[in-house]
Amino acid sequence: MGRLFCFLSPRSLLPPRLRLSRLPLSPLPRRSNMSTVSDIEAAKRAAAKAAVANHYPKDARWVGIGSGTTIVYVVEAIKALGVDTSITRYVPTGYQSRRLIVNAGLTAVEFDAIPAGTILDVAFDGADEVDDDLNCIKGGGACLFQEKLVAMQSKQFICVADSRKLQSRLLDNWKYIPVEVAPIAAYRVLRMLTELGAVDPVLRQNMDAKEGPLKTDQGFFLIDAPFPPMLLKSDVRGGKVSGKAGVWEVAELATEIKAISGVLEVGIFSGLTGPQAAAAGGIGGQRPVAVYFGMPDGTVSVRKATA
Numbered sequence: 001m002g003r004l005f006c007f008l009s010p011r012s013l014l015p016p017r018l019r020l021s022r023l024p025l026s027p028l029p030r031r032s033n034m035s036t037v038s039d040i041e042a043a044k045r046a047a048a049k050a051a052v053a054n055h056y057p058k059d060a061r062w063v064g065i066g067s068g069t070t071i072v073y074v075v076e077a078i079k080a081l082g083v084d085t086s087i088t089r090y091v092p093t094g095y096q097s098r099r100l101i102v103n104a105g106l107t108a109v110e111f112d113a114i115p116a117g118t119i120l121d122v123a124f125d126g127a128d129e130v131d132d133d134l135n136c137i138k139g140g141g142a143c144l145f146q147e148k149l150v151a152m153q154s155k156q157f158i159c160v161a162d163s164r165k166l167q168s169r170l171l172d173n174w175k176y177i178p179v180e181v182a183p184i185a186a187y188r189v190l191r192m193l194t195e196l197g198a199v200d201p202v203l204r205q206n207m208d209a210k211e212g213p214l215k216t217d218q219g220f221f222l223i224d225a226p227f228p229p230m231l232l233k234s235d236v237r238g239g240k241v242s243g244k245a246g247v248w249e250v251a252e253l254a255t256e257i258k259a260i261s262g263v264l265e266v267g268i269f270s271g272l273t274g275p276q277a278a279a280a281g282g283i284g285g286q287r288p289v290a291v292y293f294g295m296p297d298g299t300v301s302v303r304k305a306t307a
């Protein structure tokens with residue numbers, strides 16, 4: 001998906017906090033040497049291949065498939081494994097994801113059609129940014145709610161990305177947190193996000209000829225909320241961060257945003273991993289157990305969750 005950072009002319013007619021914008025583009029890589037599209041695609045493909053080789057159970061029954069451009073290479077890698085995929089049901093995270101599964105000749109089963117009590121063997125997905133603790137920002141491609149549902153219904157969530165996404169803190173490079181909201185509450189949520197310290201949060205607009213806010217697979221709107229770079233738990237040493245000047249610890253901000261009436265889901269994936277949730281007697285986890293980054297030199301760097 002092309003993501004251009006440009007603005008609609010009516011922006012200037014609206015109060016600064018409520019301006020509309022076109023979808024901001026993936027920020028340009030700051031630390032990456034991957035200058036060409038083919039370098040980036042090669043990095044995604046290499047990361048996907050390694051992630052699938054290490055985490056796809058050969059007898060998988062249920063596999064979550066995320067959204068975006070990187071996940072295409074995950075499906076490609078699954079097909080290339082040469083295992084019997086007819087025994088497996090693939091759970092999509094939106095329209096694009098479902099088409100990807102079906103076009104690959106795999107069997108898609110929507111999340112609300114999986115049998116009660118089913119736990120997915122694994123869920124693969126991309127991310128817009130990943131920090132040192134493997135917290136992720138997701139939703140840059142307008143999917144996040146179903147991605148979180150699927151990740152949290154899985155034994156383990158495996159993230160695949162290229163090195164542009166690898167940053168020490170969330171919002172070091174990526175510019176905003178996507179927040180999915182009920183249309184009727186969108187302007188209220190914009191104001192509440194500003195109170196939390198977001199700087200000029202905007203309603204994401206359609207990129208095509210159709211004017212108006214972009215609608216998600218749920219028919220909801222998306223708000224893109226820029227905040228200063230976020231803090232890790234270790235940065236605050238267990239203390240609470242007030243949010244002064246909009247600076248928040250990752251999980252704290254996710255909790256604050258999720259608590260706003262009208263918010264369906266926030267594009268911060270933090271907290272427990274799947275195995276940690278299982279050890280605590282629950283299921284699933286929204287933080288990945290491992291993230292595979294395709295690097296500019298053709299290698300794949302793997303980060304694993306430690307805490």
Ligand SMILES: O=C[C@H](O)[C@H](O)[C@H](O)COP(=O)(O)O
Pocket residue numbers: 066067068069070071125126127128137138139140141142143144147
């Ligand atoms: O909204 C989309 C999803 O969260 C994607 O997983 C995320 O935006 C990464 O997408 P891509 O693989 O295209 O960089």
